[in-house]
Amino acid sequence: xxxxxxxxxxRDALRERMLADGRTRQAIAEEMxxxxxxxxRTAWRHAHGWSQDTAADRYNRLHDEHGRAPMSGTRIxxxxxxxxxxxxxxxxxxxxxxxxxxxxxTRLVDxxxxxxxxxxxxxxxxxLIKARSTDPKVQSEQTPTYGRNDAPTxxxxxxxVVIMAAHxxxxxxxxxxxxxxxxxxxxxxxxxxxxxxxxHMVGDPFSVFREMYAVRRRIWDAxxxxxxxxxxxxLYFLLGVLxxxxxxxxxxxxxxxxxEELVRSGWVYAQxxxxxxxxxxxxxxxxxxxxxxxxxxxxxxxxxxxxYLGDGPIAxxxxxxxxxxxxxxxxxxxxxxxxxxxxxxxxxxxPNEVLEIGxxxxxxxxxxHFLAGSTLLEVSVPxxxxxxxxxxxxxxxxxxxGPEPDEDHYHGYVMCNLIDLATVQVRDGDLDAxxxxxxxxxxxxxxxxxxxxxxxxxxxxxxxxSSRYQQEPAAxxxxxxxxxxxxxxxxxxxxxxxxxxG
Numbered sequence: 001x002x003x004x005x006x007x008x009x010x011r012d013a014l015r016e017r018m019l020a021d022g023r024t025r026q027a028i029a030e031e032m033x034x035x036x037x038x039x040x041r042t043a044w045r046h047a048h049g050w051s052q053d054t055a056a057d058r059y060n061r062l063h064d065e066h067g068r069a070p071m072s073g074t075r076i077x078x079x080x081x082x083x084x085x086x087x088x089x090x091x092x093x094x095x096x097x098x099x100x101x102x103x104x105x106t107r108l109v110d111x112x113x114x115x116x117x118x119x120x121x122x123x124x125x126x127x128l129i130k131a132r133s134t135d136p137k138v139q140s141e142q143t144p145t146y147g148r149n150d151a152p153t154x155x156x157x158x159x160x161v162v163i164m165a166a167h168x169x170x171x172x173x174x175x176x177x178x179x180x181x182x183x184x185x186x187x188x189x190x191x192x193x194x195x196x197x198x199x200h201m202v203g204d205p206f207s208v209f210r211e212m213y214a215v216r217r218r219i220w221d222a223x224x225x226x227x228x229x230x231x232x233x234x235l236y237f238l239l240g241v242l243x244x245x246x247x248x249x250x251x252x253x254x255x256x257x258x259x260e261e262l263v264r265s266g267w268v269y270a271q272x273x274x275x276x277x278x279x280x281x282x283x284x285x286x287x288x289x290x291x292x293x294x295x296x297x298x299x300x301x302x303x304x305x306x307x308y309l310g311d312g313p314i315a316x317x318x319x320x321x322x323x324x325x326x327x328x329x330x331x332x333x334x335x336x337x338x339x340x341x342x343x344x345x346x347x348x349x350x351p352n353e354v355l356e357i358g359x360x361x362x363x364x365x366x367x368x369h370f371l372a373g374s375t376l377l378e379v380s381v382p383x384x385x386x387x388x389x390x391x392x393x394x395x396x397x398x399x400x401x402g403p404e405p406d407e408d409h410y411h412g413y414v415m416c417n418l419i420d421l422a423t424v425q426v427r428d429g430d431l432d433a434x435x436x437x438x439x440x441x442x443x444x445x446x447x448x449x450x451x452x453x454x455x456x457x458x459x460x461x462x463x464x465x466s467s468r469y470q471q472e473p474a475a476x477x478x479x480x481x482x483x484x485x486x487x488x489x490x491x492x493x494x495x496x497x498x499x500x501x502g
Contacts, residue, residue, distance in 0.1 A: 015046075026047075041080045041108050091124065105128070197361060206249075212246045240273075243282075245360055254491035266278075286301050291324065312355065314361070315348075342372070365398055370416065415440070420456060461479055
């Protein structure tokens with residue numbers, strides 16, 4: 001077999017001799033296919049005496065109006081090798097290449113190509129080949145073609161125009177229909193988010209946070225792929241939910257700055273898809289995050305959340321967050337009204353997509369009593385303290401009984417409720433009861449000693465140092481236990497958490 005240099009000299013000699021004899025490029029290509037076994041696309045390029053880079057340059061000059069130069073010699077070579085390697089050329093490309101070579105696209109394919117094409121494309125080409133063999137206008141050796149950006153003219157073969165118009169529509173629809181993530185992938189993402197929402201209720205906060213972080217990365221990667229618009233809506237919703245979960249976990253781990261940023265990121269996704277229940281949930285999460293440092297802002301956030309959702313468990317929690325902030329600011333009437341409004345809102349529960357996630361996004365009866373008791377604990381009048389004790393005891397009984405069907409108990413709230421109940425008992429002078437109540441809390445491993453527990457225990461210590469307990473060894477011992485508890489925690493171990501930016 002001649003080496004490549006000799007073969008090129010043979011091609012050049014053949015081409016020049018046939019052109020001198022008045023033969024067409026088509027005749028030259030056919031002779032090269034017969035003599036040396038070239039495939040059609042390679043033969044037509046050699047019939048012009050072009051390299052792959054030259055063919056790509058000619059293609060770009062003819063078809064690339066905006067100067068983006070999408071074609072390259074490498075791609076020309078890949079299209080020539082197919083289907084025995086390389087890359088399958090779209091009919092749109094073949095049509096454009098045919099114009100460059102001065103032929104019609106059916107002369108750039110052979111039986112190998114036809115046997116490997118998708119059925120719809122194969123049938124289209126067979127129709128065009130049939131039209132070429134029966135229409136006198138396309139029987140000549142060199143058929144004029146029209147560019148993909150030109151409107152058909154009266155001189156174009158009617159059958160080809162109709163077939164290509166139909167095929168271009170089906171090819172565009174095929175590209176539109178194609179997606180790189182299917183229903184199974186979307187269901188997996190939703191299942192991951194649902195699982196993490198439930199894991200957050202009982203798992204180690206940092207371990208669960210790391211899993212959330214990993215799932216978020218996978219969802220981001222999915223959004224970079226080719227997906228349908230409705231897929232993007234689903235993924236944006238899941239990202240909004242996931243950011244709310246991550247914010248709750250970050251807040252529990254003591255990083256309020258990261259928690260706030262995560263909520264703001266989640267808010268963007270909720271706004272993009274105009275998901276009002278998700279917006280309400282994110283307002284609720286942010287109201288909880290800022291409560292200790294900025295109670296007025298917490299109150300206003302809770303009220304703004306109610307503009308997005310007025311019924312159901314999320315609305316009930318917004319009322320309770322508003323009431324707790326109002327109580328801390330000295331508005332006892334607003335606090336009691338908020339507790340009543342929360343009960344009414346929960347009775348008006350309507351299904352929504354956030355509630356369907358479950359876990360963190362539900363509101364058990366036990367937790368509703370805990371949040372009401374926690375609100376009343378902030379009101380510094382004896383009657384409110386008695387009512388707080390009643391609510392907290394009801395919550396403790398319900399937590400101990402376990403969740404009802406379709407409910408979840410957040411372990412952090414179970415422990416917070418015990419601390420609030422112990423605080424009431426300390427204020428009432430029942431130190432022994434408080435020590436007993438705090439037992440399960442003080443036995444928690446450091447990995448579960450979240451910020452909310454530390455806040456409440458720090459609030460209790462001044463009560464133990466009051467004049468009532470100055471001579472009580474049990475009070476000093478309990479205070480020492482609390483100090484030791486708050487010294488070794490997951491909160492102190494973590495310096496920084498990944499935020500909403502990456």
